[in-house]
Amino acid sequence: MSAVGEAERRRAPNPVRAHLEAIAAALSRALKPPMTLMYPDVVEELPEGYRGVIAYRYERCVGCGLCARICPARAIKMYKVPGDKRMRPGYDMTRCIFCGFCVDVCPVNALEHTKIHDKAYYELDSMVLDPVEWAEFSRRLIEEQSARSRSPNLVRAVFDEEVGLRYERLRRS
Amino acid sequence: MIDAVPLLERVLTPAVLAPLLYPGLATALVTVLLVIWLERKIAARVQMRVGPYYVAPRVHGALQLVADGMRFFFQEVIVPLTAGRGFLLAPALALAFTAAAFAVIPGGPGVVGFKTDYSLLVALAALSLTPPLVLLMGWASNNKFAVLGSAREALLTASYEPLLFMSALAAAVMYGTLDLVAAVEAQARLGVVGLALNPLAALLFFVAMMAATDRIPFDIVMGEQEIVHGPYTEYSGVAYGVVMGLDYVKLYALSLLYANLFLGGWLPFNDPLAGSLVLYVKALAVMAAAVFLRGVYGRLRLDHALDALWSKLFPLAVVSILVSALIAYYLGG
Ligand code: SF4
Ligand code: SF4
Numbered sequence: 001m002s003a004v005g006e007a008e009r010r011r012a013p014n015p016v017r018a019h020l021e022a023i024a025a026a027l028s029r030a031l032k033p034p035m036t037l038m039y040p041d042v043v044e045e046l047p048e049g050y051r052g053v054i055a056y057r058y059e060r061c062v063g064c065g066l067c068a069r070i071c072p073a074r075a076i077k078m079y080k081v082p083g084d085k086r087m088r089p090g091y092d093m094t095r096c097i098f099c100g101f102c103v104d105v106c107p108v109n110a111l112e113h114t115k116i117h118d119k120a121y122y123e124l125d126s127m128v129l130d131p132v133e134w135a136e137f138s139r140r141l142i143e144e145q146s147a148r149s150r151s152p153n154l155v156r157a158v159f160d161e162e163v164g165l166r167y168e169r170l171r172r173s
Numbered sequence: 174m175i176d177a178v179p180l181l182e183r184v185l186t187p188a189v190l191a192p193l194l195y196p197g198l199a200t201a202l203v204t205v206l207l208v209i210w211l212e213r214k215i216a217a218r219v220q221m222r223v224g225p226y227y228v229a230p231r232v233h234g235a236l237q238l239v240a241d242g243m244r245f246f247f248q249e250v251i252v253p254l255t256a257g258r259g260f261l262l263a264p265a266l267a268l269a270f271t272a273a274a275f276a277v278i279p280g281g282p283g284v285v286g287f288k289t290d291y292s293l294l295v296a297l298a299a300l301s302l303t304p305p306l307v308l309l310m311g312w313a314s315n316n317k318f319a320v321l322g323s324a325r326e327a328l329l330t331a332s333y334e335p336l337l338f339m340s341a342l343a344a345a346v347m348y349g350t351l352d353l354v355a356a357v358e359a360q361a362r363l364g365v366v367g368l369a370l371n372p373l374a375a376l377l378f379f380v381a382m383m384a385a386t387d388r389i390p391f392d393i394v395m396g397e398q399e400i401v402h403g404p405y406t407e408y409s410g411v412a413y414g415v416v417m418g419l420d421y422v423k424l425y426a427l428s429l430l431y432a433n434l435f436l437g438g439w440l441p442f443n444d445p446l447a448g449s450l451v452l453y454v455k456a457l458a459v460m461a462a463a464v465f466l467r468g469v470y471g472r473l474r475l476d477h478a479l480d481a482l483w484s485k486l487f488p489l490a491v492v493s494i495l496v497s498a499l500i501a502y503y504l505g506g
Contacts, residue, residue, distance in 0.1 A: 030215065030218040030465075030468070036221075
């Protein structure tokens with residue numbers, strides 16, 4: 001069929017055929033598995049280098065303040081800590097944009113990205129952490145992260161030509 | 174003291190029980206919940222989503238609609254200050270008329286509330302009383318969206334009702350009766366279901382049914398993205414539950430009609446229980462097909478719908494009656 005003829009056919013499809021084709025298309029889609037990530041029933045396996053909430057290790061930190069200097073969102077602020085002669089960074093989660101500059105700049109690897117970003121709070125104030133709180137919060141965060149990676153409901157995103165993204169369970173329950 | 178038993182016997186006649194229990198309102202309520210859930214599930218699957226889930230995940234969210242219904246019950250019914258007379262009366266009356274149709278629609282062999290030789294006519298007449306009440310809803314709401322929706326309902330009603338009646342007439346001519354029970358018996362006698370005898374009439378009835386119940390692609394009256402919710406815009410709480418459920422109850426009634434007219438009703442069973450069950454399942458299948466199309470089509474423009482209904486489908490309806498006449502002539506004579 002010539003290109004013109006083809007275009008003509010497209011412009012005026014046979015109505016019966018068009019209806020049948022539309023119905024068949026919907027049916028064939030309905031038979032495919034859904035592409036929904038059943039969050040929060042399942043835990044998605046996240047790639048290395050995922051930029052989640054920043055965790056801070058007090059014992060490694062040398063108090064250089066580079067992280068506070070580089071932070072573009074001014075999420076990190078240096079605080080005086082009683083009984084410590086150096087100032088230490090505190091963390092404001094309401095401001096952080098998870099850019100990772102602080103992680104990169106820290107000379108002693110006291111900062112790292114966790115794979116967790118889904119945290120909810122009742123009060124904004126509880127999202128602003130001083131150095132001691134941040135360290136404590138980070139300890140719990142890292143624990144939670146390893147608990148998640150051991151979850152029986154871990155799923156992994158696989159690329160599927162038919163539906164795009166699909167989530168597969170990593171462990172059989 | 175009045176003796177309760179004879180009184181009960183007099184009240185609890187099939188003519189009362191059929192519209193109230195089966196196939197009437199009680200069954201309709203369950204069916205509506207089931208069908209809306211099915212609709213949302215099917216539409217979700219077509220879009221490769223999961224659909225309602227977290228209310229009762231074990232049964233794939235089947236209780237979602239029960240939860241929704243409960244919410245409607247406990248929500249405040251707000252009647253706008255500017256609402257006119259009949260604002261709350263219209264939905265109640267519309268539901269009552271729809272329920273009246275169940276008095277004559279057989280729900281199975283011998284399961285019929287009120288025997289008449291004109292049950293098809295009575296059922297369609299009762300169902301066609303609802304559009305004027307939808308007009309009243311829009312008018313009483315006194316809101317521009319509601320009035321626009323009502324105007325659309327008026328135009329659409331004038332276009333699909335002829336089609337509905339013509340395709341029902343085609344079935345009636347084919348079986349030589351206006352009685353639904355006799356129609357099923359005629360299919361039993363012929364050994365073929367109406368769908369196979371006159372597929373054209375069956376298709377047209379289905380299309381008219383879709384239009385009558387505001388199913389996509391004929392959801393022009395509600396037109397959510399254009400006129401909020403059409404005539405139902407101002408309703409809230411349990412009144413909203415009624416107006417929203419109304420179209421589904423009507424869909425259920427028309428699906429029962431469809432199953433009786435074109436799918437052989439309760440055949441192949443003649444036992445009241447098995448027959449009723451088979452008929453119900455057939456009606457459910459018709460409803461599932463109707464709600465499945467939600468995932469297929471978009472909304473038609475009003476003028477396109479009117480054009481299609483009048484200039485394309487109406488002539489076909491005339492042809493379907495001729496086909497029926499021929500069938501009746503050859504099979505009956
Ligand atoms: S990730 Fe970026 S925004 Fe967040 S604290 Fe570090 S430097 Fe600041
Ligand atoms: S850059 Fe690292 S070492 Fe320096 S203050 Fe920040 S966390 Fe501490």
